[in-house]
Amino acid sequence: MPDTSITEGAYNYAYLDEQTKRMIRRAILKAVAVPGYQVPFGGREMPLPYGWGTGGIQVTAAIIGRDDTLKVIDQGADDTTNAVSIRRFFAHVADVATTTRTEEATIIQTRHRVPETPLKGGQILVFQVPIPEPLRMLEPRETETRTLHALSEYGVMQVSLYESIARHGRISKSYNYPVQVNGRYIMSPSPIPKFDNPKLDRSPALQLYGAGREKRIYAVPPYTPVKSLDFDDHPFEIERWNECCAFCGSTESFLDEMIVDDAGKRLFVCSDTDYCEGRR
């Protein structure tokens, strides 16, 4: 039933009309049923440009309800322009509570990071995805990449990792690092740093990935194995820093490097602002 108590009477609840939300929910159900498989959906025009999170917003709009608490992060921060405007958008059109606290949120829409605070069952992580196809840079034809997925022919992905080691002495890919979900589909985890890849593995939270421009939705259900691709003699490794966070002293979190004066003085701080503030 359409919700008639619409904000200002101009839009349906959560911006999208009910038919669209049902269509997206069907796509999400299919995506959850086939972990890592890219489900096409009829992406709508959203009131922001492609590349700013149209896929993530559509997924969030389809699953959000009045009793949800929404957190939006961009590069780990709650206070960047994109995060602030998406959070205000949903506060406005969906009448939901918003938060910056990871533990309090029921839905976390994110770009480029997974929160440092471990997620719990019942939470949903919504990723904004620019290029959903992990094989795209290796195989430009969509018909061919679909065949490769259908037949699990993933040699070409391994070729790209081989090439990286041959050229740089190690697997140089540091973000959007390809993963295999539940031993089947190879999936792009969206441009999160590879530092966050281990957090996807057997996570208690539901992960939904929305690509607005390419009109694809895929998902990793709770507690699903997610393996980062590697070689036996070049195992997957995450980034390490010699420094700790200048604000909270964390040695465990993903650090951003900042140049703070004209002399080139460097400062390392947590990229996850909520985690950092919670520790101070």
Next chain:
Amino acid sequence: MSAPTLSSPLLSARNVTKRFGGRVACQDVSFDLWPGEVLGIVGESGSGKTTLLNCLAGRLTPDEGSVTYETASAGAVDVHRLSEARRRLLTRTEWGFVNQDAREGLRMGVSAGANIGERLMAVGARHYGEIRGSAADWLARVEIDADRLDDRPTTFSGGMRQRLQIARNLVSGPRLVFMDEPTGGLDVSVQARILDLLRGLVEHLHLSAVLVTHDLGVARLLTHRLMVMQGGAVIEDGLTDQVLDDPQHAYTQMLVASILPV
């Protein structure tokens, strides 16, 4: 050649016919290829050689007839009735395909080592050092310097690219290799080197091969048996020396007579 009663043919074609609209590209072709045998298909441009080869290799589906392949483990299979997954697996494990234009058969954007290693990785090799070791080994076997292992094929000469393509196909230890004019477009000295190499590899690895060529010299050097095609049909076949030394069909006589004496 081994006695036919001891084993079954590796590849059998029966009445293979392929039409493009009303145009017949190859008609009613039947033959058996025995293990260890190299079969040549010769004929002029447009005689249906490449179409036939593509039908045999599962790249084209014939309109009539069947192609049966004796797999290493699972017995005889009809190539065109296999599921796409199994056919693609077959083409990258037990088969090889050497294109005339090496660019079609290589990944030009990645190094020679990655090109050779691709088939290994496609069937599950996940040890970088071992993959690289096999790639270096195969590079040496096709007579390319070891220090070119990390160079891209774009920096290779035409002959080197062709040899790289051969290495990339043979690394998985195929039993049957399809070759479409493997020396076409190369100068004579490079041709000779590749023919030498192919002859050695075929002998040492006990490969079977189907070789398409318009060059009777290549056919003479490499093949055991020859089929001559004209207008989509096989007009003569037999042992290579027999066909070339004592051609029966008028067209074959013309072909043989048209070799330029040097």
